Amino acid sequence: MLVRLKVFRFDPEKDKEPYYQVYEVEADPMERLLDCLNRIRWEQDSTLSFRWSCGHGVCGSDGMRINGICGLPCQKLVKDFKEEVLIEPLPVFNVIKDLIVDLDPFWERYYSIKPYLISESPPPDRERRQSPEEQHLFEDAIRCILCACCTAACPVNQNEETKDYVGPAALVRAFRYLFDSRDEGTEERIPLLDGKDGAWGCQTLWKCTEVCPKEIPVTKQIGQIKKRLFDAKQKR
Ligand code: SF4
Numbered sequence: 001m002l003v004r005l006k007v008f009r010f011d012p013e014k015d016k017e018p019y020y021q022v023y024e025v026e027a028d029p030m031e032r033l034l035d036c037l038n039r040i041r042w043e044q045d046s047t048l049s050f051r052w053s054c055g056h057g058v059c060g061s062d063g064m065r066i067n068g069i070c071g072l073p074c075q076k077l078v079k080d081f082k083e084e085v086l087i088e089p090l091p092v093f094n095v096i097k098d099l100i101v102d103l104d105p106f107w108e109r110y111y112s113i114k115p116y117l118i119s120e121s122p123p124p125d126r127e128r129r130q131s132p133e134e135q136h137l138f139e140d141a142i143r144c145i146l147c148a149c150c151t152a153a154c155p156v157n158q159n160e161e162t163k164d165y166v167g168p169a170a171l172v173r174a175f176r177y178l179f180d181s182r183d184e185g186t187e188e189r190i191p192l193l194d195g196k197d198g199a200w201g202c203q204t205l206w207k208c209t210e211v212c213p214k215e216i217p218v219t220k221q222i223g224q225i226k227k228r229l230f231d232a233k234q235k236r
């Protein structure tokens with residue numbers, strides 16, 4: 001079938017303004033939009049820039065906006081798009097070129113919540129053991145591939161006045177450690193999360209959950225962080 005893609009273009013080295021370019025490619029209905037973008041780049045226009053790596057929803061590098069919704073073109077089948085497909089960079093972040101955005105602010109927020117296991121206890125002889133029930137508490141969060149789609153789709157992050165909100169992706173990672181029985185960093189993380197730019201910045205708008213390609217219950221996890229913060233305050 002013939003696929004028509006209307007693609008956001010901007011090269012700051014030569015363009016004064018962004019513009020849209022329309023491409024047409026032949027594709028099998030079971031191919032992905034990423035295949036179409038690659039075919040454009042390989043066969044029609046080598047200047048078109050976008051990130052991708054695994055092609056299978058694992059690396060999280062090809063986040064973009066598809067018909068206005070943040071997602072991964074490697075997970076979108078051509079057959080599911082009938083009309084012209086609008087392809088744009090993720091919102092919230094500055095465009096470097098075409099569909100490539102500057103994710104430095106995303107990583108800064110991510111590292112701000114200490115996204116690693118904190119434990120002062122001496123390591124046991126073998127692994128730090130955990131029951132299946134304990135692991136079940138946070139196993140959804142482990143699926144996160146840090147594609148940034150949730151943070152880009154979040155209306156709080158999109159609002160200039162609240163753009164310092166740490167964002168759903170960082171909060172999913174915070175949840176992962178707050179609810180990990182092996183982690184001892186709760187006291188260190190609580191001050192990082194307990195504020196308007198932390199978990200309380202979430203306005204429960206569900207956009208993050210709607211777009212997450214790994215079907216992580218993002219909003220629900222942020223709600224559980226808020227409850228953990230509230231309970232900690234009650235104990236003080
Ligand atoms: Fe992507 Fe989902 Fe992780 Fe957000 S929570 S970064 S949308 S995988």
Ligand code: FES
Nearest residue numbers: 055057059060074
């Ligand atoms: Fe790796 Fe899409 S290319 S997640």
